[in-house]
Amino acid sequence: MKLTTKGRYAVTAMLDLALHGESGPVSLAEISVRQEISLSYLEQLFSKLRRNGLVISTRGPGGGYSVARELHQVAVSEIICAVNESVDATQCGGKENCHSHGRCLTHDLWEGLSAQIEEFLSSVSLQDMIDRQRVQNASLRQDKVMVQRPYA
Amino acid sequence: MKLTTKGRYAVTAMLDLALHGESGPVSLAEISVRQEISLSYLEQLFSKLRRNGLVISTRGPGGGYSVARELHQVAVSEIICAVNESVDATQCGGKENCHSHGRCLTHDLWEGLSAQIEEFLSSVSLQDMIDRQRVQNASLRQDKVMVQRPYA
DNA sequence: CACATAACCCAGCAATTTAGTCAAGTATTA
């Protein structure tokens, strides 16, 4: 479980998709403008998101991406893991790399903590994040201030 | 809050220090051998850990590093933040970079989640990790989940 | 059909981070 800016970009883009995808597919160009992420980087991210079954693509005019499942069935951890996809193997994969006892011990300690974090992120869905935001900010202005950004 | 291998190295080293530091300072050379981390990389990490007040250095023969506080007063989040020390400011620091509304919205959503993770890691101390390991080694299946589910 | 739209794919590139080596210090203790 790695938590870097790459994962944040992916979650941000998925949230944008969730918030604007009610009336059909959303093009990456739109997300690029709104979230200020380069189009090509979005293409890389969504290529992985699509291969991991998190989004569905629609080609041609009026096409774009849609969230593949219902929002409460998409966990944040899935999004982050999808774009990282290093699978890590965490060096000592429990096999022969554990030479000293101390190595195994602290390794297990970290693995336990890492599992906790992943479990936490598995319990948070896109819908959760949106709902929580709605509760916090009761009065949101949804006016679209479509400012032209450099990625247009 | 960034969660990478660098932070894992730091936490691993601090755990090694906690487990072997009862009888005085522990040299980086020892940790290097036990945890299979290069000595120079440990030096970089501990330089930051020391500057952030997490460890105390003892020079001269028989010297090394000691954990600066009691183990239950050292949070995992502090260790990770100490070696990252980018402070990030997350681009749009709530000031003038937030041009469009969509950017602010999803940004806040991510910030909220990030705060949750940091809050969780702040609640876990070195002592907690060691205690938890002892409980698990007593062949007790983890029935109690440490993670609080804020969205549930 | 022609065309615009948008997903898809790929090669490469600058900047940053990671993890490490090497060398030259400085403080402390035996």
Add this chain to the structure above:
DNA sequence: TAATACTTGACTAAATTGCTGGGTTATGTG
């Protein structure tokens, strides 16, 4: 004084990040 051990800095190879720019395919619409 000599040995130990931390401290500091310069430097580097590898990987990752985020982006530019070129194409190709599929698919709606005039």
